[in-house]
Amino acid sequence: MSDVLDRPTAGATSTLDLALRIVEFLAYQSGPTTLAAIATEFGASKATVHRHLRGLASRGFVRQDAATGRYDVGVKLMVLGEACRSRFDIVTTARPELIQLRDETGQAVTICALVDGDVVVLELTQGRTVIEFATRPGTKLALHASAHGKIWLAFGPAALLDAVRQAPLPAWTPETITDPQTLERDVAKVRERGWSTAPDEVISGVNTIAAPVYDHQGRLVASIAIVGAKQFIPADPADAQVEAVVGTARRISRALGWRE
Known part of the structure; x- marks a missing residue:
């Protein structure tokens, strides 16, 4: 996936940059992804990634599958995409x-x-x-x-x-x-x-x-x-x-x- 995701933006805070890249990573997966796979992709600890995922989930950008514990994009992304479609x-x-x-x-x-x-x-x-x-x-x-x-x-x-x-x-x-x-x-x-x-x-x-x-x-x-x-x-x-x-x-x- 490293060839699909953009590199961190110069000047962006590492916390915000990682959160945005996690959302982008999940959006390009074929289905829900494990915490371990996400952490491995970004070379970050599970604790750090989990903290970001919880924050994103609280705003609807990420959701966690109750049965498997895996993570996927949330409905908020679809809502925002539809709201912005006409601008593109x-x-x-x-x-x-x-x-x-x-x-x-x-x-x-x-x-x-x-x-x-x-x-x-x-x-x-x-x-x-x-x-x-x-x-x-x-x-x-x-x-x-x-x-x-x-x-x-x-x-x-x-x-x-x-x-x-x-x-x-x-x-x-x-x-x-x-x-x-x-x-x-x-x-x-x-x-x-x-x-x-x-x-x-x-x-x-x-x-x-x-x-x-x-x-x-x-x-x-x-x-x-x-x-x-x-x-x-x-x-x-x-x-x-x-x-x-x-x-x-x-x-x-x-x-x-x-x-x-």
Whole structure:
């Protein structure tokens, strides 16, 4: 579990830090946990951990199974989570990171979600170049011909790829993938490397780099991308551009509760 839990925060009191880390540790367990296992995880004495557990239990953050004596998260966490859920919608959570990505790359940035089987643009942040894109929130993108779409085909519901593969694949440009087998190979490549591109596939002379965003359950809930002219985002993009997009997607995912 040491790779899942954050390290102690600099400046935090050791007592508060340990209590918070115990709550986080319990939240990621598959079921109630023994006092000994908790103490071992943090290299603390059973007496110290027990004292924290009693305090947390008194406030409803932890509960003890009466039959086994094991500890689990309390109902208070669920209550607080539900109370705060509305503050963590995807666009609101992602916006500061998307702006930073725009500033870092100079390119326009988009975030999309799957709505009724279609990849839909939720927000577009214009870039710092002379080119502006007319894509508006609510615009639907082709699953087979966009970098966003390929992310959803690679990491979204399995039935999505089956449906697209069996339907006609219209050509938006001469470079649009219209062959199901070619699309399958492209999606497999996206799945392997964790990001996608679509040079000239939607608009000639334009390319996009997209990456997946996950929620606390590891579900794909959004895709983000930079989009720009191929002179700025070549068909074989620079490592720095890819790392910027993928890194941003990971930070947004972590903000949504995802653990890598």
